[in-house]
Amino acid sequence: MDRALVSSIAHTWHPIAAPVSPSNARTLLRRLGCPPDGDVVDLGCGQGEWLLALLHEQPGVRGTGVDISEPALAGAQTNAGRRGAGGRITWVHADAATWSGGGYDAVICVGASHVFGGLTATLAALRAHLRPGGRVLFGDAIWETPPSPAAQRALEAGPDDYPDLAGFLERVADHDYEVGYGHISTLEEWDDYEWSWTGSLTEWALAENTTEADRLYALEVARSHRSGWLAGYRGQLGFATVVLRT
Numbered sequence: 001m002d003r004a005l006v007s008s009i010a011h012t013w014h015p016i017a018a019p020v021s022p023s024n025a026r027t028l029l030r031r032l033g034c035p036p037d038g039d040v041v042d043l044g045c046g047q048g049e050w051l052l053a054l055l056h057e058q059p060g061v062r063g064t065g066v067d068i069s070e071p072a073l074a075g076a077q078t079n080a081g082r083r084g085a086g087g088r089i090t091w092v093h094a095d096a097a098t099w100s101g102g103g104y105d106a107v108i109c110v111g112a113s114h115v116f117g118g119l120t121a122t123l124a125a126l127r128a129h130l131r132p133g134g135r136v137l138f139g140d141a142i143w144e145t146p147p148s149p150a151a152q153r154a155l156e157a158g159p160d161d162y163p164d165l166a167g168f169l170e171r172v173a174d175h176d177y178e179v180g181y182g183h184i185s186t187l188e189e190w191d192d193y194e195w196s197w198t199g200s201l202t203e204w205a206l207a208e209n210t211t212e213a214d215r216l217y218a219l220e221v222a223r224s225h226r227s228g229w230l231a232g233y234r235g236q237l238g239f240a241t242v243v244l245r246t
């Protein structure tokens with residue numbers, strides 16, 4: 001099975017592909033303060049949940065979602081149609097690192113800093129998509145505590161691969177953004193996200209009429225993800241989502 005398909009199935013129960021609850025996502029989107037008739041782009045949009053939630057609150061906004069995963073974009077398109085937002089969002093299948101669509105009033109980029117080569121490169125890249133005075137909603141991983149060897153093994157990441165919260169805020173300041181609002185994911189949000197990830201995949205493997213090879217593969221991915229999380233990085237990997245003003 002293709003990893004993009006596995007990821008898409010794993011996000012069935014928690015389509016925001018980050019440890020942020022729907023209610024905290026709505027608060028962050030309100031604090032983003034996009035103009036009522038503004039243009040917004042979501043780089044690495046996944047199944048489009050951030051854009052769909054924003055357009056639900058602000059029906060005059062026009063959205064563009066960019067992602068490299070065909071299964072994620074197919075899900076986004078279906079969800080947008082079901083929620084009556086199909087005509088107001090353009091879905092683009094492209095590498096967000098090289099794609100350019102002009103200037104936007106707001107840029108959303110959550111859980112996708114790997115696309116641009118890490119935190120510093122992402123903070124620089126997002127600015128290039130902004131109109132003067134534009135705003136950013138940016139979410140990325142941080143270390144809540146210095147990572148144990150088990151956490152590093154599970155994530156295949158070293159202590160320097162993510163900053164702590166202070167380091168994250170320093171890099172934001174280095175790029176001349178002002179932090180307008182923020183949210184640090186709680187352990188409850190992490191648990192809901194990770195149980196949903198492994199749970200949706202397990203449910204799919206046991207309930208769908210699929211091949212035996214795909215069923216066994218999906219179950220193994222779910223087991224190994226769950227063990228990496230529970231015995232590895234739970235409580236050590238954090239997630240910060242901030243509204244950045246220019």
Ligand SMILES: C[S@@+](CC[C@H](N)C(=O)[O-])C[C@H]1O[C@@H](n2cnc3c(N)ncnc32)[C@H](O)[C@@H]1O
Pocket residue numbers: 015016017018043044045046047048049050066067068069072094095096097109110111112115
């Ligand atoms: C952790 S998910 C976050 C999805 C979404 N932002 C959310 O919070 O629900 C990361 C997303 O980045 C996408 N991605 C990975 N590489 C990409 C690239 N080069 N260009 C665009 N999207 C990419 C993945 O397909 C995936 O949907």
